[in-house]
Amino acid sequence: MIVGRRKAVILDLVLLAGLAGLGGFLLYRITVHLQYSWHWSRIPGYILRYDGEKHRWVANYLLLGLLTTLRLSLWGGLLAVILGLAMALARTGRSLYRQLVARIYVQLMRNLPPLVIIFLFYFFLADQVIPHLELDLHARQAAPAVRRLLTLLVAEPGSISTFLAAVCSLALFEGAYITEILRAGIEAVDRSQWEAAHALGLSRLQALRHIILPQALRQVLPALAGQFISLIKDSSIVSVISIQELTYQGSQLMASTYLTIEVWVTVALMYMLLTFPCSLLVARLEKRLARRLV
Amino acid sequence: MEHAMNEEEPESDIIIARNLHKTFPGPVAALVDFSVTVRRGEVLVIVGPSGSGKSTFLRCLNGLEEVESGSIIVDGIPLDDNQRHRLEIRREVGMVFQSFNLFPHLDVLENVSLAQRLVRGKSRAEARGCSLELLARVGLADKAASYPAELSGGQQQRVAIARALAMMPRVMLFDEATSALDPEMIGEVLDVMRQLAEEGMTMVVVTHEMGFAREVSDRVLFMEHGRVIEEGTPGEFFNHPRRQRTREFLRQIL
Ligand SMILES: Nc1ncnc2c1ncn2[C@@H]1O[C@H](COP(=O)(O)OP(=O)(O)O)[C@@H](O)[C@H]1O
Ligand SMILES: [Mg+2]
Numbered sequence: 001m002i003v004g005r006r007k008a009v010i011l012d013l014v015l016l017a018g019l020a021g022l023g024g025f026l027l028y029r030i031t032v033h034l035q036y037s038w039h040w041s042r043i044p045g046y047i048l049r050y051d052g053e054k055h056r057w058v059a060n061y062l063l064l065g066l067l068t069t070l071r072l073s074l075w076g077g078l079l080a081v082i083l084g085l086a087m088a089l090a091r092t093g094r095s096l097y098r099q100l101v102a103r104i105y106v107q108l109m110r111n112l113p114p115l116v117i118i119f120l121f122y123f124f125l126a127d128q129v130i131p132h133l134e135l136d137l138h139a140r141q142a143a144p145a146v147r148r149l150l151t152l153l154v155a156e157p158g159s160i161s162t163f164l165a166a167v168c169s170l171a172l173f174e175g176a177y178i179t180e181i182l183r184a185g186i187e188a189v190d191r192s193q194w195e196a197a198h199a200l201g202l203s204r205l206q207a208l209r210h211i212i213l214p215q216a217l218r219q220v221l222p223a224l225a226g227q228f229i230s231l232i233k234d235s236s237i238v239s240v241i242s243i244q245e246l247t248y249q250g251s252q253l254m255a256s257t258y259l260t261i262e263v264w265v266t267v268a269l270m271y272m273l274l275t276f277p278c279s280l281l282v283a284r285l286e287k288r289l290a291r292r293l294v
Numbered sequence: 295m296e297h298a299m300n301e302e303e304p305e306s307d308i309i310i311a312r313n314l315h316k317t318f319p320g321p322v323a324a325l326v327d328f329s330v331t332v333r334r335g336e337v338l339v340i341v342g343p344s345g346s347g348k349s350t351f352l353r354c355l356n357g358l359e360e361v362e363s364g365s366i367i368v369d370g371i372p373l374d375d376n377q378r379h380r381l382e383i384r385r386e387v388g389m390v391f392q393s394f395n396l397f398p399h400l401d402v403l404e405n406v407s408l409a410q411r412l413v414r415g416k417s418r419a420e421a422r423g424c425s426l427e428l429l430a431r432v433g434l435a436d437k438a439a440s441y442p443a444e445l446s447g448g449q450q451q452r453v454a455i456a457r458a459l460a461m462m463p464r465v466m467l468f469d470e471a472t473s474a475l476d477p478e479m480i481g482e483v484l485d486v487m488r489q490l491a492e493e494g495m496t497m498v499v500v501t502h503e504m505g506f507a508r509e510v511s512d513r514v515l516f517m518e519h520g521r522v523i524e525e526g527t528p529g530e531f532f533n534h535p536r537r538q539r540t541r542e543f544l545r546q547i548l
Contacts, residue, residue, distance in 0.1 A: 195358055196395035200409035200461060201385035210408060214399050 036261065043262050046253055062263075065249030066270050071154065072167060072235045072245055073274070077228050079171035084178025089208070091179065092186045102179065109176030114237055118169045122241045126165040135160045159244075166238040174231045181223045185216030222289065225282040229275045236271075246270055308334045308465060308496050309355065314364035316350055316520070324350040325361070326520040332465070337497045339511040339528075341504075343543065347520040348500040352467045355498070356387040369464050385413060388458030392470040394450040396442040396457070402429065403438040406457045413461065421460075428456040432486050448479030455486055466490065468499040504548060508532055516540050 030036045049060040059067065087105055090098035109117065139150055139157035147157055155163035189212050197207035217224075239248035250267040254260050309332035316325040324347040332338050340348050353359040355366060357373060357380050366373040368383045397405050406425035410416045416424070429435050432452040442450055451471055458466060468487065472480045484506050491497055491510050501507060507514050508528045515525040516537075524531070524540045535541050 192391065192393060192395045193397065196391065196397070198358060199356055199384065199387075199389040199391075200457070201381065201413040202409060203381075206412050210412065211397055215397075218399065 030261070038262070039259055040262055042257070042259060043266050046263075047266075061249045061253050062246070062266060062270065065244060065246035065267075066273070068155070068243065069232065069235055069245040069247075069271075070274065072163075072170065072238065072243065073228070073232045075154070075167045076170035076174065076235065077231050079167060080174040080178050080231065081224075083171055083175035084182055087175065087179040088182035088186060091183050094204075106176045106179050109173055114173050114234065115240065117173050118237055118241065121169045121172055122165050122238075125168055126162065126241075130161045130165050133161070135164065162241075162243060166241060166243045169241075170231070170235055170238060174227065174234065177227050177230070178224065181220050181227060182216065184223075185220035186212060188219050189215045218289065222282050222286045225278060225285060229278045229282070232274050232278070233271065306333050307331050308336075308369050309498070310365075310367040311351075311355070312365050314351070314354060314366070315362045316347070316354060316359065317362060323520050325354070325364075328364070328517070328520060328522060330515060330522065330525075332496060332498060333512075335494045335496055336513065337491045337499065337511045339507040339514045340498065340500045340517060341502070341507065341514060341543075341547075342517040342523075346518045348517060349469050350520075351517075352389070352469050352498065352500060355465075355467060356384055356389055358389075385461060386464045388461055388463035388466045390451070390454050390458055390466065390468045390471045392473050394442070394447070394454045394474070396450055396454055398442050400441075401438070402434065402440050402442070402445070402453050405442070405453055406460050409457070410460050425456070425460060428459055429453070431459075431489075432456045433482070446479060447475045448482045451475065451479075451483045452486055455483075455490075459490075465496045465498065468497065468501065470500055470502070472501065472503060502547065504532070516543060518543075 031038070043062075046060050047062045048057050050056075051058045087102040091102035091106070093099065136158055139147065139160050142150070142157075150157065150160065154160055193211055193215065194207060197211045202210070235245060236247035239245060239251065242248065246267055250263050254263045257263070309330070311331070312329050314325045314328040315323075317323050328347070328351060330338070330351075340351070342348055350359060354361050355368065355373075369386055371379050371382050371386070373380060373383055397408070400408065403422065403425055406428060407418075407421040410421040410424060411418065414421075426435060426438060429438055432455055434449060434452055434456070437445060437449060437453070442453070445453065455471075471487070472483050475483065480503070484503060487497070487499070487506070488510050499506075499511070511528050513525060514528050514531040516523045516531070516539075518539065524535060524537045526536075531540075532544065535544060
């Protein structure tokens with residue numbers, strides 16, 4: 001055992017040394033051959049800046065982008081779960097018509113590139129549906145407190161319509177995966193649980209709500225959390241429709257400052273800030289579930 | 295609720311099943327022209343080799359399976375296409391499964407209380423009181439806060455019986471309630487069933503426990519290939535079986 005350990009340690013050291021060497025080589029290539037001049041010191045200013053008029057620190061491009069990504073992910077996630085639940089129930093239900101609708105939805109979403117879905121749906125929503133709600137007009141006329149709350153939770157008055165269209169497009173696309181996760185969870189609950197509920201006189205809806213779904217959700221919680229991580233990452237797609245989330249802000253900043261590597265490394269770290277805690281949560285959930293099932 | 299059948303049928307018959315046919319894909323004839331009548335307060339034991347259609351019959355009685363033809367009337371309510379009738383029958387008929395089928399995510403108290411609240415509309419406190427009483431009756435008053443996974447098989451099955459009784463059913467169906475149990479736990483479940491029979495509950499019991507059939511039942515029915523082969527009082531059935539096939543079956547099992 002001890003010998004095995006030591007061998008592993010030596011192997012680890014060799015690997016680490018190799019990685020460090022590779023990293024050093026890359027840095028060398030970038031600095032010397034590309035004659036890249038590092039300007040890390042300018043990055044913090046793009047995260048927070050001091051507002052001389054208001055005499056306080058305010059969020060700058062990158063932090064604003066991060067917050068937008070967070071808002072996109074939370075609303076998109078919520079909507080995707082609602083949509084996914086409805087579709088999973090339709091898919092496992094008794095109505096053939098609803099089964100067909102859910103099946104077509106999932107197939108469409110899974111067989112089209114996300115980018116195409118986003119463009120199609122976004123232009124449909126943004127041009128045809130959402131403008132008629134005149135959300136931004138209402139938002140601008142709302143009381144200052146409401147406006148501040150909207151800005152904090154959704155988006156600034158003026159870009160609410162665009163934001164909503166982006167959230168809907170994202171939810172539509174992620175909802176298909178959540179549908180499949182929930183469907184698998186519902187189908188994993190043993191038939192005998194339905195039968196026991198049925199024999200006690202519970203209606204189908206009561207059985208779903210009190211017996212089947214609680215067990216199904218417990219099974220798929222780690223998968224759902226994992227899908228939420230995907231959603232955070234996939235939210236970068238809506239940068240193509242000019243939602244000012246983290247990736248969009250990163251590309252704007254890169255175009256105006258040429259701090260290519262600094263900006264993208266920072267953006268990557270900021271995404272990690274969102275996704276890494278989720279990953280830890282998934283790991284903990286999986287451990288807890290495993291213990292319960294023993 | 296119309297109880298139209300009460301006019302024609304004698305009040306004392308609580309289950310009237312006539313000419314049931316049920317075929318599973320295969321095709322497997324699970325029930326073939328199967329007819330049986332159960333009187334109020336009667337304990338009917340059904341025996342037969344594996345695959346003879348015993349479970350199928352019980353499951354048809356509470357609508358878990360659909361019969362292809364024939365008629366079932368439970369406590370005057372016909373089991374037909376009328377969803378109200380079907381629901382009514384499911385509420386009047388309690389069922390205990392071979393594999394217990396407790397709800398693993400709910401504690402024992404909730405297992406017993408849930409349907410009382412959802413189906414009978416009882417308040418939480420009312421359901422709780424009733425559940426604790428029932429759990430005491432099956433000897434598990436101290437397990438109210440346990441989860442099914444923390445109980446032995448015998449204890450789980452007794453909870454399942456309490457859960458079914460909580461709906462105040464007029465008929466209880468037992469589908470091999472002791473077959474999945476370790477031998478030392480069979481007795482505790484049979485005791486609860488015996489007590490229930492003494493209290494006058496109408497019971498249809500599928501079992502391989504011939505001792506139970508002999509002592510507790512009012513009538514024993516032997517079925518094979520979906521048909522009734524022979525039925526009679528336990529005395530007649532065990533001591534003087536009329537059919538050759540029954541004698542062979544009893545020789546194998548006793
Ligand atoms: N869901 C089903 N699908 C197909 N065949 C079934 C199903 N349920 C029961 N059967 C068949 O019907 C016959 C009767 O089964 P069952 O009523 O379970 O018998 P028993 O309870 O007497 O052992 C058996 O041959 C069995 O294989
Ligand atoms: Mg059986």
